[in-house]
Amino acid sequence: MRIHEILTCASRFAASRRQAAELAGRKEEQRRWIQVKAYRDFLASTGQVYLFEDYLTGSVPTPRPQVSTAIQARPESTSQRVMTLLLQTFDETPEEQSASVLIHLVNFIADTGQLEACEDYIHNRLEYAPLAIAHFSTHAEAEAWLNGLAEPPSPADILIGDEYHLAWYSREDNARGMYRDxxxxxxxxxxxxxxxxxxxxxxxxxxxxxxxxxxxxxxxxxxxxxxxxxxxxxxxxxxxxxxxxxxxxxxxxxxxxxxxxxxxxxxxxxxxxxxxxx
Structure with a gap:
């Protein structure tokens, strides 16, 4: 299964758990599942889907997913609370694969030193402009950047002048491009x-x-x-x-x-x- 399909399945699983918590009136759990979605959104918005695929491939299989030491070092943080929910869900649900993917997703963000940036995104994204990862003065500069990288971030918004463009890349066939967003x-x-x-x-x-x-x-x-x-x-x-x-x-x-x-x-x-x- 390709990484995009894996993430889609995990997102649907998280959405179903959020809906179940909402129907049961478990407000705190509902809020945590909304935050789980924000970790997925952060990964996608910053163009790190294929980096996460490599992280998953390199992870050593264990009966129960481990928690990043970077998360353990942040007691009472959003990431620790989210991880507690995901581990509990992993222990309780027969759909362990999706829960495991979400646990690894939070660990990936932690192990790559992005916890602070991600938590800032989670708590403040409604007050921020739509996220763009790079700025270029001209299309030629943007195209040189996109074509010069072995694996450019994908998908991710960039700015060309004052306009948003979505840059994309497909690892499967090495195709890449951008369009006005x-x-x-x-x-x-x-x-x-x-x-x-x-x-x-x-x-x-x-x-x-x-x-x-x-x-x-x-x-x-x-x-x-x-x-x-x-x-x-x-x-x-x-x-x-x-x-x-x-x-x-x-x-x-x-x-x-x-x-x-x-x-x-x-x-x-x-x-x-x-x-x-x-």
Whole structure:
């Protein structure tokens, strides 16, 4: 079974346990299973799926999974509480494989020195911008990075200029590529729906706005005006930089993207109906 299928099975298992806890009114357990999902999200968002596959392959099989010493050294931490739940689940459930994968996932994050970053992601991700792992000024720079790595992070969002792109890589056939990813546009849509604040900062140029944002970081979003046009300023804490997204053109692109998706969905439905009629 490929790593993506393994992680999908483990995610479904965690979701079913979360739902069972919710139906039974076990609020604390429900919250822990939501956090388990966040470890999986962190792994995917940072493009470490294949690194985790190698970690799994190199793990020595034991009757009961061991706990990373890095987790043991953090008593009362989120990771320790999550691990306690996963070990208890491993002991109680016949679906040991999925529970074991989730235990190894948390251990992988711990053994690679990412516990602090992951727990920060778990507790604060709703207050952070969508995660991007790298920034490039041009497509050419991004393509050189993607093609120059033996195994690039995958899948993972990167920034090219001020736009999100999803970089992907397939270990199975060594294919790789990137495409525009519309992850910030829903945030812009939400901000506009709330109303443009009349007191937003105003600048003549993007350079002026960027200079001001260095000393006044967005938290993580702020609306600013540049040459009379509204922009959403987005603070990327991990990359220590801001991006500026023109509100009007971003929303226009987002609406066209949604219309295209609806057209494609309608075509697929029509083809399905036509097939049933034959």
């Amino acid at each position: 519309y992850v910030i546009e829903p945030y812009i849509e939400e901000f506009v729906a709330k109303g443009i604040p009349p007191t937003s900062q105003s600048f003549e140029t993007c350079a002026e706005a960027e200079g001001w944002l260095k000393d006044h970081p967005a938290t993580p979003f702020d609306l600013v005006s540049i040459a009379g046009e509204h922009y959403l300023a987005v603070h990327h804490k991990r990359l220590k930089r801001h991006t500026l997204h023109p509100v009007a053109s971003a929303l226009a692109e987002w609406e066209e993207k949604k219309r295209a998706a609806r057209r494609e969905e309608a075509r697929d439905l029509a083809a399905e109906v036509e097939g049933e009629d034959e």
